[in-house]
Amino acid sequence: MKxxxxxxxxxxxxxxxxxKNIKDFDVWLKVGLRSYIRDGQDFLKEIKQINPNFKIFLxxxxxxxxxxxxDAAFEVAQLGVDMFNIHASAGKEAMHAxxxxxxxMDNRPKVLAVTALTSFDEVGFRDxxxxxxxQTAIKFAKDTYACGLDGVVSSVYESKAIKxxxxxxxxxxxxxxxxxxxxxxxxxxxxxxxxxxxxLVDFIVVGRPIYKSDDPKGVVxxxxxxx
Numbered sequence: 713m714k715x716x717x718x719x720x721x722x723x724x725x726x727x728x729x730x731x732k733n734i735k736d737f738d739v740w741l742k743v744g745l746r747s748y749i750r751d752g753q754d755f756l757k758e759i760k761q762i763n764p765n766f767k768i769f770l771x772x773x774x775x776x777x778x779x780x781x782x783d784a785a786f787e788v789a790q791l792g793v794d795m796f797n798i799h800a801s802a803g804k805e806a807m808h809a810x811x812x813x814x815x816x817m818d819n820r821p822k823v824l825a826v827t828a829l830t831s832f833d834e835v836g837f838r839d840x841x842x843x844x845x846x847q848t849a850i851k852f853a854k855d856t857y858a859c860g861l862d863g864v865v866s867s868v869y870e871s872k873a874i875k876x877x878x879x880x881x882x883x884x885x886x887x888x889x890x891x892x893x894x895x896x897x898x899x900x901x902x903x904x905x906x907x908x909x910x911x912l913v914d915f916i917v918v919g920r921p922i923y924k925s926d927d928p929k930g931v932v933x934x935x936x937x938x939x
Contacts, residue, residue: 713909713939716740716769716885717932718919724751730922731762733929737936740767740794742917748772756791767794769885769915773826774810775799782809785823789814793821797865800825800852801841807859822862822883827852827874830867830888830902846870850877857882863914868903871911885915891935892921905938 717739719727727747741759748755748770759766770793774784781802788796798810807825814820827849828837837845846869853864853874863883866874871884888902908916918935925931 713913714740714915715932715935715939716742716915716917717922718742718744718771718887718917719747720744720919721747721923724755726923727751727755728758728762730928731759731766734932735763735766737932738765739932739936740769740915742769742771742919743793744771745773753791756793760792768792769794770796773797773799775802776806778803778806778809781806782813785810786813789817789821795822795824795862797824797826800827800856800864804855804859807856807861811860824863824865824883824885825852825856825861826865827856827870828866830886846873850874853878853882868908868911868913871908871913875912880912883914884912885917886913887917889916889918890921891916891918891931891938905935909939 717734719730719741721727731741743756756768759768770788774781775798781798785798810823828845832845834845841848849866849870850873854877856864857878863885864874865885867888868886871886874884875882886908889908890902891905922928922931
């Protein structure tokens with residue numbers, strides 16, 4: 713299991729401070745919509761300048777018609793990131809289009825698909841999709857696997873079922889991790905490290921418990937000791 717540190721702070725300089733603080737750790741860094749829209753490609757380059765061994769997950773959750781999604785995925789893949797994601801609910805045609813567009817790339821980034829956002833609970837998910845959350849997340853994962861993507865973004869609670877429905881090698885990346893039972897904030901389907909282990913999670917995403925701490929480096933160290 714790998715730790716992916718979410719870079720969601722108010723200012724670029726605050727994100728860079730966190731990165732420099734943890735530059736000696738073997739972790740992934742998640743750059744999301746807010747940071748990327750504000751700081752762009754230069755921010756990705758700055759991360760690699762701090763430590764070229766950092767792996768970057770660009771979390772933009774692409775969602776559009778198949779051709780547009782594939783074109784956007786191709787441009788993302790040129791940025792030198794190690795992993796990015798799209799929405800599984802864009803459909804199988806879009807997921808096939810993305811993988812076809814990237815098939816001739818050397819060292820293409822890993823591609824994940826979002827199943828159900830961890831901000832959804834059962835009621836909220838049903839309001840939007842009119843379907844059962846868990847069963848739909850597993851269906852999205854099976855579609856993702858069939859389309860040749862590398863894995864999915866899901867909650868911890870679906871991870872083991874997704875592995876059983878696809879493959880143990882199929883990546884599950886889980887946001888909403890509160891490693892030591894911190895406040896859940898706006899996330900609904902949260903879990904701790906032990907639950908992530910039990911459910912065979914490959915990547916845990918941790919943000920607020922790290923960057924809201926007085927000792928972010930110490931929190932990262934403690935997480936790594938526990939995984």
